[in-house]
Amino acid sequence: MKKILTVAKWEFLEKVKTKAFIISIILTPTIVIFFSITPTLLTGKEPDTTKVIGLVDTSGIYFRQIENALDKYTIEKNQPAYILVRLSGKSEYEFDSLKSAADKDVIKGKVEGYLLINNGGTDSVNVEYRSKSIGNFKDIQRFSDAFNEARIERKLKAEGINPKIMDYISKNVSIKPVKLEESGKESNVDTLTIFFTAFIFVMLLFMLIMLSGQMLVRSLVEEKSNRLIEIIISSCSADELLTGKILGLGALGLFQILIWALIAVSLLGAAIIPFATFHNILPMLVYFLLGYTFYTAVFVGIGSIVTTEQEAQQITTYLSFLLLLPIVLILPVMENPNSILIKVLSYIPITLPTAMLLRVNLGPIPTSVMVITICIMVISIYIAIKLASKVFRIGILSYGKRPSLKELGEWLRES
Amino acid sequence: MLIVENLVKEFKNVRAVDNISFKVEEGKIFGLLGPNGAGKTTTIRIALNIIKPTSGSITFEGKPVTNEFFNIIGYLPEERGLYKRSKVIDSILYFAKLKNIPKQKALDEADYWLNKLDATEYRDKKLQELSKGNQQKIQFIISVIHNPKLLILDEPFTGFDPINQQLIKETILSFVDSGKIIILSTHQMETAEKLCSEIFLINKGKEVVSGSLNQVKKKYGTNNIKIEFSGDASFIKSLPFVKQADIYSNYAEIQMTDGISPHELLKAAIDKININSFSVIEPTLNKIFIDVINESIN
Numbered sequence: 001m002k003k004i005l006t007v008a009k010w011e012f013l014e015k016v017k018t019k020a021f022i023i024s025i026i027l028t029p030t031i032v033i034f035f036s037i038t039p040t041l042l043t044g045k046e047p048d049t050t051k052v053i054g055l056v057d058t059s060g061i062y063f064r065q066i067e068n069a070l071d072k073y074t075i076e077k078n079q080p081a082y083i084l085v086r087l088s089g090k091s092e093y094e095f096d097s098l099k100s101a102a103d104k105d106v107i108k109g110k111v112e113g114y115l116l117i118n119n120g121g122t123d124s125v126n127v128e129y130r131s132k133s134i135g136n137f138k139d140i141q142r143f144s145d146a147f148n149e150a151r152i153e154r155k156l157k158a159e160g161i162n163p164k165i166m167d168y169i170s171k172n173v174s175i176k177p178v179k180l181e182e183s184g185k186e187s188n189v190d191t192l193t194i195f196f197t198a199f200i201f202v203m204l205l206f207m208l209i210m211l212s213g214q215m216l217v218r219s220l221v222e223e224k225s226n227r228l229i230e231i232i233i234s235s236c237s238a239d240e241l242l243t244g245k246i247l248g249l250g251a252l253g254l255f256q257i258l259i260w261a262l263i264a265v266s267l268l269g270a271a272i273i274p275f276a277t278f279h280n281i282l283p284m285l286v287y288f289l290l291g292y293t294f295y296t297a298v299f300v301g302i303g304s305i306v307t308t309e310q311e312a313q314q315i316t317t318y319l320s321f322l323l324l325l326p327i328v329l330i331l332p333v334m335e336n337p338n339s340i341l342i343k344v345l346s347y348i349p350i351t352l353p354t355a356m357l358l359r360v361n362l363g364p365i366p367t368s369v370m371v372i373t374i375c376i377m378v379i380s381i382y383i384a385i386k387l388a389s390k391v392f393r394i395g396i397l398s399y400g401k402r403p404s405l406k407e408l409g410e411w412l413r414e415s
Numbered sequence: 416m417l418i419v420e421n422l423v424k425e426f427k428n429v430r431a432v433d434n435i436s437f438k439v440e441e442g443k444i445f446g447l448l449g450p451n452g453a454g455k456t457t458t459i460r461i462a463l464n465i466i467k468p469t470s471g472s473i474t475f476e477g478k479p480v481t482n483e484f485f486n487i488i489g490y491l492p493e494e495r496g497l498y499k500r501s502k503v504i505d506s507i508l509y510f511a512k513l514k515n516i517p518k519q520k521a522l523d524e525a526d527y528w529l530n531k532l533d534a535t536e537y538r539d540k541k542l543q544e545l546s547k548g549n550q551q552k553i554q555f556i557i558s559v560i561h562n563p564k565l566l567i568l569d570e571p572f573t574g575f576d577p578i579n580q581q582l583i584k585e586t587i588l589s590f591v592d593s594g595k596i597i598i599l600s601t602h603q604m605e606t607a608e609k610l611c612s613e614i615f616l617i618n619k620g621k622e623v624v625s626g627s628l629n630q631v632k633k634k635y636g637t638n639n640i641k642i643e644f645s646g647d648a649s650f651i652k653s654l655p656f657v658k659q660a661d662i663y664s665n666y667a668e669i670q671m672t673d674g675i676s677p678h679e680l681l682k683a684a685i686d687k688i689n690i691n692s693f694s695v696i697e698p699t700l701n702k703i704f705i706d707v708i709n710e711s712i713n
Contacts (some may be wrong), residue, residue: 006512016503192707224495231557234463234490237482 003059003236007244012252015215025256029263050079051139054087054103054111058095059120062150066115069146087114091341106131115143124150198361202324202354204257205288209295210320212253216245217303217312226308238393242385246296254269283360284372291353292376294384295319300387304395322350346373349380416440417565419624422471424457431457433620434471439613441597444587446611447600448564450708454666456493457601459567461600463490475565485697486514489563493570493600499543503534503553506542507560508666514561521560530554532582551564555663559590566590569600584610604701614618614700616707623707628700635703638671640680646688654683668696686709 015021053070055063063086073081088104095118102114113131127147129140149166157164172303224231299316306312325345333342346369347354356373357367424432432454437594439445449455460466462473464480473480497506504525511521529535532552532601537545542553550573559566571587573579587610590597601607607614614631616624638658642648643666651667652660656675661668671680677695684690698706 002515003513010509013496014505018500100478220497227492227494228496228498230460230465230492231465231490231510232513233465234488235485235510237485 003240005243007236007241008248008251011219011245011248011257015219015249015252016255021252021256025259029260033267040234050075050083051112052083052110054102054105054114055117056087056098056114057117057120058098059117061121061154062117062147065150065153066143066146069149069328070142073142073309077348085111087111099388103130115147122156123362129245182312198358201284201288201357205291205353205357206320206324207294208250208257209299210251210316211256211318212249213251213296213299213318214313215249216299217316218309219245219249220300220303221306221309221312224304239389242300242322242389242392246293246300250296252293264344283365284357286374287353287356287360287377289383290374291357294349294353294377297381297384297388301391303396304388304392307408325351325354347376349376349384352377352380366367417598418474419458419462420472420474422458422461422473423467423469424454424461424466424487429436429470430620432461435615435617435622436471437615437622437625439598441596442551442591443613444591444597444599444611445574446607446614447592447598447617448602448604448607448614448704449617451603452619454712456569457620458669459490459569459598459600460522465489473547476615484565486492486561487541489558489561491555491568491571492612495551495574497542497550497554497557500541503516503529503540503542503545504538507553507557510557511560516561524560524562525556528560531586532556548576548579551575552579555586560585563595563598565598567598567600570602571599572601572603572606580606598625604699604704608700616704617686618708618711622712623711624703631703632697632700633697635649638673638675638677639696639698640669640671641694642667642669642684642691643691643693644684644688645691648684650687651680651684654680656680668702670698677699 025283055066057063063084067084070082070084087098087105099116102116106113107113109161113223115133116130116320117125118127119125127144129143133142152169153163153166193370217306220229223232235362236244298319302315302319306315335340342355342359345351346359352373356365419435420435421637422432422435424428435454435458447455447458457466461468462480463707464482464484475484501509507525508518508521509527512526526535526538530537532555534549534552534556535551537549537599542550545553555571558568568587571583575583578646584606585601587597587643599607599611608628612626613626613627615622624634645665648662648667651657651669656672656679657669659670660674669680671677677693681690681693
């Protein structure tokens with residue numbers, strides 16, 4: 001036990017001191033912040049000029065209403081956001097020639113763009129917004145709202161219904177999902193929070209495993225390539241070394257994530273942490289740690305087979321993506337937490353931790369399922385560590401080419 | 416006492432160690448000699464309990480080698496390497512701690528050894544900043560810092576300049592007085608000859624020669640003669656009682672057929688070349704090594 005801690009402490013302290021670690025701790029959040037904030041800064045800016053929008057309406061009935069509807073949008077200093085101009089409403093012109101004339105106005109820059117209303121006042125009405133740049137979805141949404149309001153209002157008037165009913169119609173009542181806990185208590189969590197809590201935990205697990213798994217494999221490959229491993233193995237048992245490494249590098253991964261979390265909280269405030277879901281924290285932590293231990297044991301087994309860092313990196317990357325598999329299923333699972341698929345996945349050791357992290361957040365899990373899944377995980381971890389330490393014992397002393405599957409089988413049978 | 420009995424280690428289709436037995440006593444340096452791939456490292460790994468033998472046993476102080484001996488074994492592997500990016504003193508302390516040495520004692524010992532091996536100035540440097548020879552000194556310190564009872568040194572001298580070789584040699588000899596069991600595995604026969612009192616020559620997993628250095632030399636070296644001369648000595652090779660001759664430009668090493676007196680050679684040669692010196696010599700371990708290995712191949 002003492003030697004395990006010695007190894008763990010060494011792995012932790014020596015890696016914490018490296019430049020690569022310090023750089024990654026600072027650089028990663030910087031990159032994340034840059035990529036998440038820059039687009040918001042750029043798109044969030046309101047335009048500072050009034051846009052001139054044309055209207056071609058052969059029926060000539062919508063102009064006033066749309067103009068009124070667009071009046072409520074303003075920019076700086078209370079300037080109107082849009083000025084609506086009638087390009088031509090006279091019906092004596094051919095529709096096609098109207099259109100081409102208006103198109104020219106857009107190209108010449110007379111107007112930003114124009115709304116083309118065809119068959120106005122009939123059921124087969126269709127509307128286009130024609131402009132040089134159609135990427136501004138906010139504008140288009142506003143025009144669409146304005147037109148539809150006008151259209152419905154006209155219809156109501158025509159049918160002799162009080163237009164005030166419009167307010168009623170436009171008020172949309174959305175349904176609030178309420179999650180019931182096993183105890184019958186209500187929980188104050190919305191769907192989005194559930195999604196993100198599960199997602200954050202799975203991503204943390206993924207990151208932790210990627211980080212410490214790769215560090216683990218890399219440190220094994222290094223010790224193997226300079227045969228340092230022989231000195232260590234003549235000082236402590238392979239199991240002690242293995243456990244010490246898992247603990248030390250795991251602590252390092254957690255430490256790194258903790259620092260990132262602190263940076264995130266200090267920059268964005270504590271609001272980003274979905275405190276409301278913290279009552280699930282215990283089962284989530286359990287699955288988190290079980291998952292971490294299981295994966296690390298698998299990584300050790302693999303790390304002792306490979307002989308170069310490139311090989312190590314390829315294999316660990318593929319392996320990590322297996323862990324992400326259930327994330328792909330997150331939406332279907334949220335639609336139906338009782339689907340067979342997620343249930344099956346929550347009994348397979350490789351996907352179990354992620355699947356259970358999702359399920360714990362979606363609804364109460366029967367105690368029996370908890371017990372069974374935790375047992376599966378504990379047994380899998382035991383087997384994984386046993387196999388890993390066998391492969392490790394022999395693998396660390398074999399140099400040169402990677403063993404074939406057949407040789408690997410012989411290793412497992414040996415000793 | 417370390418006792419190896421009928422040790423066999425088989426890898427897939429290969430007998431790396433084939434039924435070898437030997438004993439190593441306290442206060443002696445035991446030379447485990449042999450060409451590349453002879454099975455030396457495999458034997459060492461079994462003694463270190465890194466791998467398990469197929470059959471046979473190694474016992475240390477009457478007990479089979481298990482993990483409980485970790486803290487009293489010191490090992491210097493042939494291929495050197497340490498944590499390149501770590502500080503010298505940190506690495507030393509880590510390995511001392513793995514051998515259960517308390518921190519303060521480890522610090523004292525580290526400083527003692529750094530001083531003794533003339534490496535104190537590198538104490539707080541990163542290992543990768545050191546020259547190869549100095550890195551090896553650090554590794555040597557790591558193998559002895561816990562004052563092991565059993566010390567296994569695999570090619571301890573390669574990479575050292577003559578001055579440092581001498582320093583390491585003296586250090587190893589000083590361990591003899593403190594009653595350690597020392598196993599020295601090397602290709603450098605000259606060094607083995609100077610240091611080892613017992614040797615065990617292994618080839619292709621099998622014992623070839625073993626015993627005390629004197630016994631081995633006696634067994635292989637009764638009829639060796641060294642002549643220093645001037646003239647053409649090439650005729651010596653064709654003399655009927657000369658078994659083998661290595662003739663250089665002004666001296667020759669000659670091995671006579673068994674039972675022939677060195678006198679015969681002197682008589683045959685005295686008329687043909689000017690002899691400056693004529694002596695009966697013991698063969699070098701190097702020569703025994705080459706001869707015996709060649710013999711076992713044929």
